[in-house]
Amino acid sequence: MSSTPDESTPDKYPLRSVGRALDVLEALGAxxxxxxxxxEIAAAIGVSRSTAFTLLQTMVARGFVADTRVGNGRLYRxxxxxxxxxxxxVAEMGITQIATPILQQLTDATKLTSRLAVLDDGHAVxxxxxxxxxxxRMMSSLGRRELPHCSSVGKALLARLPQDEVKAILKRLGMPRRTEHTLTTPAALIEELKVIAERGYSLDNEEDNIGVLCVGAAIYDRNSAAVAAISVTTMKRADEDVHRLGAIVRAHADxxxxxxxxxxxxxxPSPR
Amino acid sequence: MSSTPDESTPDKYPLRSVGRALDVLEALGAxxxxxxxxxEIAAAIGVSRSTAFTLLQTMVARGFVADTRVGNGRLYRxxxxxxxxxxxxVAEMGITQIATPILQQLTDATKLTSRLAVLDDGHAVxxxxxxxxxxxRMMSSLGRRELPHCSSVGKALLARLPQDEVKAILKRLGMPRRTEHTLTTPAALIEELKVIAERGYSLDNEEDNIGVLCVGAAIYDRNSAAVAAISVTTMKRADEDVHRLGAIVRAHADxxxxxxxxxxxxxxPSPR
DNA sequence: AACTATGTTCTGCATAACAGAACGCAAGAA
DNA sequence: TTCTTGCGTTCTGTTATGCAGAACATAGTT
Incomplete structure (x- = not known):
């Protein structure tokens, strides 16, 4: 399964029309x-207008796509x-219900936007x-896949994974440079993950966006597995503030x- | 388009496999x-196991469905x-960003769960x-279609619609009895809608669930169209409290x- | 060790899904 | 006005695609 040799056609899924329907949704979401x-949609997903129309009709009938007449044309969203x-x-991941009240307390205590995230296929979501x-208010969207190497929640979660898994994820997703502070080599990141695992909170110090600082900490289930992480987002600030924030975030995660x-x-139990 | 006479095959959509893919999602959501x-999924949507498998595989590959191994079997969610x-x-309906802070204030002021809803195909969502x-905490899910005749937001929105449109919606969706207090005839509801339009707030007084009271009020855009409504949910309480709540909800909607x-x-501008 | 209940792969046929062309409609230009 | 352009929508023939059912694999159970 994981050793499929031919990766020449990565966009060929078993059901073409279903794949295209999902393409439509993603196009509308993007x-x-x-x-x-x-x-416009037909061009975006590379099918004929009639095909796009049929796809849209099906999904409109089911409420997955909404349409509005506007003059002659019609707009789909x-x-x-x-x-x-x-x-x-979100609800099916039981963590959310439990975490949200604490998240609210964290925001009350810090006056900052706080987030709850999990690892999905290596990405932070x-x-x-x-x-x-x-x-x-920071613009923060739910459900979007973010690269873990430049996100505080991503790093907090990676810090609790076996080193070879971390390497595999980093190799698969890459470590593109987002700012001048982004860590772009596995070695550098793994070094920092050790610090994070020890200290109990992680930082994204302008590594994803200049001027933006995030502080994250992992959440552990009864098997001591890091199932999720929380974070707060703020503007760049002094180091002593950062460490104070780190303690607060870690306490709420705990x-x-x-x-x-x-x-x-x-x-x-296990130091790493 | 709206006068399609044949409703004999309501489940026949142009693209069968896409329809089934959506069936899978709805089954997982339900x-x-x-x-x-x-x-289990195959049985729920009425296809063979192999078909369900192919559908699932396609959607798993795209992240629309997640799977977890558990012993021999595999669970999809x-x-x-x-x-x-x-x-x-939600974000594409611009109202949300604007309304959420006020919703928060409403909850702060009343200590009650508050909601923002729109009319979608006649349903309150x-x-x-x-x-x-x-x-x-009241269990309240986002995005689920609710019948408008027994919901405070639904009534608040219907109260600003032309009477024939209201009748059309009620005829299409029906007015099933949910409790002994549910209004089950168009005449009775339309009579109450007049009161609501005058008074500026609507009630769901144990009409959907016994013991549960909701108070709603409509939100108007620059064309004076009721584009959305807000509500608070509480336990049944005394009338004077209800009217005090009504004034608060209406003020926040305003x-x-x-x-x-x-x-x-x-x-x-127009009284109705 | 046989049995059962899963998930997964295989195979052949029917039909569903596709592209392209034709149509209808509305807005803007001449 | 009339022509033109750009939409959304319908039609139609061909193809390959998606389907069911059976065969296979694997893990838990008796």
Whole structure:
């Protein structure tokens, strides 16, 4: 399965029309505008207009895509059926319900946007969020796959994985440079992961966006596996502040771990 | 288009495999358990195991479905790609960003769970939510289609629609009795909609669930169209409390309307 | 060790899904 | 007005695609 030799056709999935339907959804999700026309979608996913139309019709009938007449044309956008499924997908990961109240407390204590994330196929994916109060608000989207090497939650989770798994993930996803502070070699990152595993919190210090600092900490279940991580996002600030934040984030992560029946970071069985 | 006479084959969509793929997602979303097996899914949507398997494989490859090995078998559940799409679907309705802070204020002021909803194909659909503080929490899911005749947000929105449109929706969706307090005739509901349009807030007074009371109010855009509604959910309580709540909810809805460039309820141009 | 209940692969046929062309419609230009 | 352009939508023939059922594999059970 994992040793499939031919990777020449990575976009060929068993069911072509289903794959294309998913392409449509992703195209609509990636669309920066507030809706796309049939032709636009057809071009985006590389099919004829009639094919795109049939796909859209099917999904409109089911509420996965919504359409609006506008003048002559028609604009398609993501339907509300997806809201339900997304909500359920998050709910099915039991962590969310338990973590959200603590996340709220973390945001109350720090006045910062806090997030809950898991590792999905090596990527860091946010599945919960509590926005900071006030008008200044970081744009943070749920469910988007983020590269783990330049994200605080990603690093917090990688720090608890066996070293060869980390290497495999980094090799598969790559470590593209996002800013001048991004760690771009496995060796450098693995070195930092050791510090993180020891200290109990991770940093993204302008490694993904200049001026943006994130502080993360892992959450452990009853098997002491790091099943999720939380983080807060803020502007770059002084080191002493950062360490104070780290302690706060770690403390809140610990409280979630305890609710899950897992150990706090200080009580972890295996040092790595 | 809207007068399609033949409704004999409501389950026949142009693309069979795509329809079935959506069936799979809905089955997984409706699944009460924490995952389903291939056979279980096949039975749920009425296809052979091999067909279900192929469908699942396609969607797993794209992250729309997640799978976990468990002993011999394998459990499938909704994938995190849906979280992103659901989040985007909500974000594309610009109201959410504007309304959420006010929703938070409403919850702070009332200590109750508050929700933001729109009308989708006649149904009331929640697209935003702020949970009440404390351990007592109403179970409220996002994106699920709810019947408008027994929901406070549904009624708040229907109250601003032309009467024939209301009748059409009620006829199409029906008005099933949910509790002994449910209004089950169009005439009775339309009578109450007049009161709601006048008063500026709507009630669901144990009409959907015994013991549960919701108070809703509509939000108006710059064209004075009711584009959304908000509500709070609470336990049944005394009438004077209810009216006090109504005023609070209406005031918060008005503040959202003003942010959208629309009129407050008291400043509405056409009385109905 | 046989048995059962899973998930997975294989195979051949019917039909469903595709592309391209034709059509309808509305808005803007001449 | 009339022509033109750009949409969305419908039609139609051909192809290969997706389907069911059976065969295979694997792990837990008696």
């Amino acid at each position: 669309g920066d505008s507030k809706g796309m026309g049939v032709g 993501l339907g509300l059926a997806l809201v339900h499924l997304g909500d359920r997908a 946010a599945i919960g969020r509590v926005d900071a109060p006030g008008p200044f 409280r979630i771990s305890l609710l899950l029946g897992g150990p706090a970071h200080a009580a972890l | 699944g009460d358990s924490k995952g389903m097996g291939v056979g 909704l994938g995190l790609a849906l979280v992103h799409l659901g989040d985007r679907a 929640a697209i935003g939510r702020v949970d009440a503080p404390g351990p007592f 503040r959202i309307s003003l942010l959208l460039g629309g009129p407050a309820h008291a400043a509405l």
